[in-house]
Amino acid sequence: MTIRDIDINVSKDVKAMLREVEKFSMEVMRPAGIALDRLSDPEDVIKKESVLWDVFKRFREMDLHLLQIPKRLGGMAEDLDPMAAILMTEQLGYADAGLTISMGVSSLPFNAAAMFPMPAMQQLAKDFCGDKTGSLIGCWAITEPDHGSDWSLGGNKPKCGPSVTGVLKGDEYIVNGEKSEWVSNGTIATHAMLHVGLYPERGMDGQGLAIIPLDLPGISRGKPLDKMGQRPLNQGSIIFQDARIPKKYMAVPNPDFLKATTGQGLANVNGGMSIVFAGLAKAAYDEAYRYSRKRVQGGSRIFEHKNVKLKLMQMFTRVEAARANARRMALYNFANPMKPSVVHAVAAKCLSTETATRVASDAMQIFGGYGLAKEYPIEKMFRDARASMIEDGVNEVLAIKATEFM
Ligand SMILES: Cc1cc2nc3c(=O)[nH]c(=O)nc-3n(C[C@H](O)[C@H](O)[C@H](O)COP(=O)(O)OP(=O)(O)OC[C@H]3O[C@@H](n4cnc5c(N)ncnc54)[C@H](O)[C@@H]3O)c2cc1C
Incomplete structure (x- = not known):
């Protein structure tokens, strides 16, 4: 069994939506991410026939780009259950963190444009909502x-x-x-x-x-x-x-306006990162757990060895702490968009990214030599997780900045 989700207070509609997102993420994003990761030339990731464009298209077809834009511009922000947004984001991070960041960043300028009353900005947000092919990035x-x-x-x-x-x-x-x-x-x-x-x-x-x-x-x-x-x-x-x-x-x-809203920007971006990488941490744990039930050494499945059991339990604890913390922070910040808690968002980004890196490294240890092999997803997960401690601001520097909001 992988980790049971104990946040069960979501509607039937949300559960149905989550099943769709899970299907897309595991059947489209996960294999696409693995294929793109293996391309030695990053030019090939973006060439015309790349599977990347299929991911963009399917993401838009599912209206996943509309989550933060108001209805009057064609989005669905008002209808969004915050917990649904959190669970979907975590699932996307579970499937492929790099592609999730690409999809998320692709929405950023348009989500921001929706907040400004100028006609050019409003039109841009509208155009983005109408884009079902991935032509606006x-x-x-x-x-x-x-x-x-x-x-x-x-x-x-x-x-x-x-x-x-x-x-x-x-x-x-x-x-x-x-x-x-x-x-x-x-x-x-x-x-x-x-x-x-x-x-x-x-x-x-x-x-x-x-x-x-x-x-x-x-x-x-x-x-x-x-x-x-x-x-x-x-x-x-x-x-x-x-x-x-x-x-x-x-x-x-x-500039004074921008400085005054820095906290909102930091809370938004760090909050998103914390959920994505809590998802990746869970993915690494799940892989290690499943492998430990199959791999036989010393006459029994390695899950039966006490050191492996203990490591899995420690990984489980860390993953659940990161997920619970990210969810708690995100629910608070959803409810308080004008005065979010920056400190909680940065703490959650640091906790989730450090947890993802630690858990992916522990998972590699449980896999033994195969943890390093391309045949299994762990070495990719470790590399993806490691980048996150630098991404969107080095964790140490973000922590220093967050103290201004204590
Ligand atoms: C996967 C990924 C995605 C990214 N996406 C984007 C993006 O979409 N857009 C974008 O603009 N950027 C992006 N970045 C860039 C990212 O924001 C920067 O890498 C990050 O802010 C750190 O800057 P740097 O790499 O220049 O490191 P530096 O700032 O040179 O820092 C190097 C080291 O010095 C330390 N250091 C530096 N200055 C200080 C200081 N004043 N006080 C204390 N310690 C200090 C840091 O802790 C760090 O360990 C991305 C990075 C990654 C890895």
């Missing part, structure tokens, strides 16, 4: 080659400001600089939520937020990044050379 362009953790920490030192800067000339911002090769969906995105320095004298605190199409003149991309974990997740740089960004796309020209 978002990314979150924040990290720069020389500014990683600086973005997580913020600050008003003029010498430590964004390298991507925008200067308002008439009705356009002239934007120059480079976002790093770590931008998720960076080479396949059609739109970006772009953090851009507008007031260099205010350092990181002088940034604005633009939500832009990426086919504007002066914008180009780097090559897909070759990396260790979450290989199905496309990443790559975005380069701005005198790019002209119409003023209507500068959703937040006022």
Whole structure:
């Protein structure tokens, strides 16, 4: 038996929806993730005939991209049971964390656009809701080659400001600089939520937020990044050379407003990460448990050896602590969107990602030599989990930032 889900207080409709998500995640995402992970050239992950596009299409066909957009724009945010959203997200992370991040990030600029009253933003959110093929893909362009953790920490030192800067000339911002090769969906995105320095004298605190199409003149991309974990997740740089960004796309020209809402952004992103990687932790535990019941050594199934039993119980405890903690935090933050608990969200991100890494490593130990073999999913799960302690902010740096919200 794998882990029994003891959060049973969900409606029949939600249970039916979860069955659909489980089917999609295990029959489409899991095998696609394994196939994409094995491609040695990250260019192949995004080529025309790649199974990646099938995942995008099926995800959109199931309306999983509508969860955070209001009904008036074509979304389903008001109808969403928060627990359903949590359980679905965990299941997607269980199936393939890298693809889940790719799908999640692809919605970010459009979810954000829905929150701004300007006609251009509202239209963008509407167009996204109507997209059932995956033709609109978002990314979150924040990290720069020389500014990683600086973005997580913020600050008003003029010498430590964004390298991507925008200067308002008439009705356009002239934007120059480079976002790093770590931008998720960076080479396949059609739109970006772009953090851009507008007031260099205010350092990181002088940034604005633009939500832009990426086919504007002066914008180009780097090559897909070759990396260790979450290989199905496309990443790559975005380069701005005198790019002209119409003023209507500068959703937040006022840095003070952006700073005042930093907490909401941190809570949202870290909260999502905590659920995805609690799902991955559970997947690694399940694999180890199943393997331990089959593998015979010393005349009995390895599950019968006390050290293996003890390790499984410790893994079980860690996984359940991470899942319960992520759910508790997410339910609170769903109910308090304007004043979420940032500290709980960051703590949950750190706990889930560290748990996923630890449990995947323990699972590898239980698999013995086969834990290292491509034949089994554990070595991929370990690599995917390890990346998460750096993703969306290094855990240590996020923890430092979170103390500002204590
Ligand atoms: C899988 C994955 C997906 C990602 N997706 C995106 C994305 O969609 N968009 C995007 O913009 N970025 C993305 N990133 C980038 C990610 O946000 C950065 O990698 C992260 O913020 C760390 O920045 P860095 O890699 O430059 O490390 P650095 O900032 O150089 O940090 C290196 C080390 O130094 C320490 N350190 C650095 N500065 C400080 C400090 N001031 N105080 C204390 N310690 C410090 C850190 O703890 C860390 O251990 C992604 C990264 C990964 C791994």
